[in-house]
Amino acid sequence: MKVAVMTDSTAYIPEQTREKNNIHMVPLSVVFEDEAYREEVDISTGEFYQKMKSVQELPKTSQPSIGVITQKLEELAKEYDAVVSVHLSSGISGTCQAVQSAGDMVEGIDVYAYDSELSCMGQGFYVLEAVRMAASGKKPEEILARFDQIKQSIRAYFMVDDLTNLQRGGRLSGAQALLGSLLQVKPILHFVDKLIVPFEKIRTRKKAINRIMGMLKEDAEQTQELRVVFIHANREEAAKELESAFKEEFPEVETTIGYFGPVIGTHLGEGAIGVCWYRK
Numbered sequence: 001m002k003v004a005v006m007t008d009s010t011a012y013i014p015e016q017t018r019e020k021n022n023i024h025m026v027p028l029s030v031v032f033e034d035e036a037y038r039e040e041v042d043i044s045t046g047e048f049y050q051k052m053k054s055v056q057e058l059p060k061t062s063q064p065s066i067g068v069i070t071q072k073l074e075e076l077a078k079e080y081d082a083v084v085s086v087h088l089s090s091g092i093s094g095t096c097q098a099v100q101s102a103g104d105m106v107e108g109i110d111v112y113a114y115d116s117e118l119s120c121m122g123q124g125f126y127v128l129e130a131v132r133m134a135a136s137g138k139k140p141e142e143i144l145a146r147f148d149q150i151k152q153s154i155r156a157y158f159m160v161d162d163l164t165n166l167q168r169g170g171r172l173s174g175a176q177a178l179l180g181s182l183l184q185v186k187p188i189l190h191f192v193d194k195l196i197v198p199f200e201k202i203r204t205r206k207k208a209i210n211r212i213m214g215m216l217k218e219d220a221e222q223t224q225e226l227r228v229v230f231i232h233a234n235r236e237e238a239a240k241e242l243e244s245a246f247k248e249e250f251p252e253v254e255t256t257i258g259y260f261g262p263v264i265g266t267h268l269g270e271g272a273i274g275v276c277w278y279r280k
């Protein structure tokens with residue numbers, strides 16, 4: 001059985017890695033006024049953060065259309081028997097549901113749409129795991145079983161410089177009552193039941209980052225069999241500093257740097273930092 005691996009652009013798997021591993025991708029878009037740009041296709045992450053400096057109004061974001069997804073699946077159906085497709089949390093985007101609906105319509109290929117319940121390289125971890133498993137001949141059901149196992153250990157925490165974008169875009173849950181006070185601090189955020197909710201209210205950026213690193217280190221003290229990604233919104237140096245400080249203490253742990261691209265960057269804003277890890 002030939003199994004394809006697909007994801008959406010918000011996994012932010014660099015193009016080179018996608019090409020090398022035959023990872024198929026459907027892009028989400030950012031819409032500046034009336035002009036839509038497919039991220040990773042029409043607009044790079046660097047161009048996006050540059051453009052954000054000169055616009056007054058926050059862009060909007062949109063999921064790929066059913067038509068685009070259908071076309072992609074029809075192409076895959078010519079070569080593959082099944083596709084495992086990993087997506088950003090269904091609590092913040094309709095993308096996963098759209099892939100499943102398109103999959104129900106396309107003949108000749110079995111479509112397994114998987115809700116990562118988070119996004120960015122956390123989602124990417126599932127994709128890369130699927131690549132390894134599909135290459136060694138595993139069936140979609142086996143890949144999905146491994147995904148469910150990853151979900152038990154995966155953790156993702158992130159913080160933003162300013163909560164306004166998340167709140168305006170309607171992607172901050174469970175915080176309405178707290179909002180006034182949250183705007184004064186640097187809350188750590190995470191996903192619960194597919195939604196973004198505050199994890200802890202922390203007064204400063206430095207303390208929030210230390211708290212996240214503390215949770216990561218607690219897990220790394222239990223086992224160095226982890227994969228970790230440090231994710232940044234146009235703050236590569238800051239992410240690299242966190243990575244190298246962590247590596248000094250835990251040299252055996254596999255680490256990488258990830259990025260918040262245009263769609264997620266629209267909602268988080270420049271300067272956001274996140275850390276995500278799971279047990280290999």
Ligand code: MYR
Pocket residue numbers: 028061062063092093094095118119120122156157158171196231263264267268274275276
């Ligand atoms: C859409 O328009 O369908 C996409 C909406 C994306 C909302 C993004 C909200 C922020 C997600 C943060 C992920 C952090 C992962 C570590």
